[in-house]
Amino acid sequence: MPSDTSPQDIIDDLYQMGITVSECHAMNNRKTGAPMPLFLLTLPRSEDNRNVYNITELCYLKIIVEPLRPKTGPAQCFRCQGFFHSSKFCTRNPKCVKCGKPHLTRECTKSKDTAATCGNCQGDHPANYIGCPPNPLNKPPPAPKVEKREHAKEKRCKSPLKPTQEPPFRPSLPRLKHSQRLPHQ
Numbered sequence: 001m002p003s004d005t006s007p008q009d010i011i012d013d014l015y016q017m018g019i020t021v022s023e024c025h026a027m028n029n030r031k032t033g034a035p036m037p038l039f040l041l042t043l044p045r046s047e048d049n050r051n052v053y054n055i056t057e058l059c060y061l062k063i064i065v066e067p068l069r070p071k072t073g074p075a076q077c078f079r080c081q082g083f084f085h086s087s088k089f090c091t092r093n094p095k096c097v098k099c100g101k102p103h104l105t106r107e108c109t110k111s112k113d114t115a116a117t118c119g120n121c122q123g124d125h126p127a128n129y130i131g132c133p134p135n136p137l138n139k140p141p142p143a144p145k146v147e148k149r150e151h152a153k154e155k156r157c158k159s160p161l162k163p164t165q166e167p168p169f170r171p172s173l174p175r176l177k178h179s180q181r182l183p184h185q
Contacts, residue, residue: 001061005081013058018048040068073130073137078105081119081127083136095119097127130159 007024007150023042026035080092100119116126120134
C-alpha cells in the first residue's frame with residue numbers, strides 16, 4: 001500500500017470486514033527513516049481476526065498480509081548495550097550505542113560525521129552492529145559436553161588383560177553359615 005495511506009482508512013476498511021485493529025502505523029526504513037509501503041497492524045487475539053491473512057484487497061488495492069518476521073539474534077538492551085535482556089527492567093549503568101560513553105543514547109552529542117565507537121568492544125562501529133565480536137551470534141557454538149558416566153563406562157569396558165592372558169587364579173573361600181559365624185567380641 002502507498003506509504004501515504006491513512007492508517008485510519010485501513011482500520012475502517014478492516015472494521016467493515018469484521019476485523020478489530022488495536023493499532024496501525026506505516027513502517028519506516030531503519031537506515032533512512034523514510035516511510036515504506038508497509039503497515040504494521042496490532043490485532044487482539046480472536047477467531048474473527050485470524051481471517052486477516054485471507055484478505056487480498058484493502059482500500060481498493062491488492063495486498064498481501066504477512067505475519068511480522070521475528071528479529072534474528074539475541075535481544076540487546078538499548079540502555080546498557082548488553083545482550084539477552086531489554087531496557088525495560090535494566091538497572092545497569094547506561095552506555096551509548098554510538099560513542100560507548102556512559103550516557104543514554106538519546107543524550108549523545110556525537111555528530112554523524114564522527115566515527116562510531118562500540119561500547120562492547122571499542123571497535124569503530126555502533127554497539128548494535130551485527131558483526132561485533134561480543135555479539136553471541138559471532139561466537140562459535142560450545143563443544144558438546146561429555147558426561148562423566150561415559151568415562152566410567154569406558155573404564156569398565158577397557159580390560160587390563162591381554163586377549164591371550166587368563167585372569168589370575170583366586171581360590172574362593174567357603175561361605176560360613178549364620179550359626180558358624182564367630183560372635184563379635
